[in-house]
Amino acid sequence: MIYMITAGLGFAALENVMNLLGADILLEVTLVRGIGATLLHALASGMLGFYWIRGRVFTGLTAATLLHGVFNYLILNLEGFEIYASALLLFAAIIIFHDFEVLKKRDRRDEAEMRKRLLLHR
Numbered sequence: 001m002i003y004m005i006t007a008g009l010g011f012a013a014l015e016n017v018m019n020l021l022g023a024d025i026l027l028e029v030t031l032v033r034g035i036g037a038t039l040l041h042a043l044a045s046g047m048l049g050f051y052w053i054r055g056r057v058f059t060g061l062t063a064a065t066l067l068h069g070v071f072n073y074l075i076l077n078l079e080g081f082e083i084y085a086s087a088l089l090l091f092a093a094i095i096i097f098h099d100f101e102v103l104k105k106r107d108r109r110d111e112a113e114m115r116k117r118l119l120l121h122r
Contacts, residue, residue: 009045036089043093050096
C-alpha cells in the first residue's frame with residue numbers, strides 16, 4: 001500500500017504541475033487541485049494497493065476508479081457540491097486507515113506464527 005500511495009502522490013504532483021502551467025487562476029488551482037486531487041490520488045492508490053495485496057486487483061481497480069470518478073463528477077459537474085467531494089475523501093481516508101489496521105494485524109499474526117515455528121525447530 002505504501003508503494004502505491006507513493007506512486008499516486010508522484011502522479012498527483014506531476015498532474016498538478018501540468019495544471020499549474022495552464023492555469024488562469026493560480027490560487028483556485030492550487031487549492032482545489034493541490035489538496036483535493038492529491039489526497040484523492042493517494043487514497044485511490046492506497047485502495048488499489050490494499051486489494052492488490054489480497055490478490056483482488058480487479059476489485060481494487062474498480063474501487064479506485066469509482067472513487068476517482070465520483071470525486072471528479074462532484075467537483076466538475078455539480079456547482080456548490082465541493083463539500084460532498086471533501087466528505088467523500090474523508091470517508092475514503094477512514095476506509096484506508098481501516099485497511100492499514102487490517103494489514104498490521106495480519107502482519108503481527110504472521111510474525112507470531114513465524115516466531116513459534118522458529119522456536120519449535122530449535
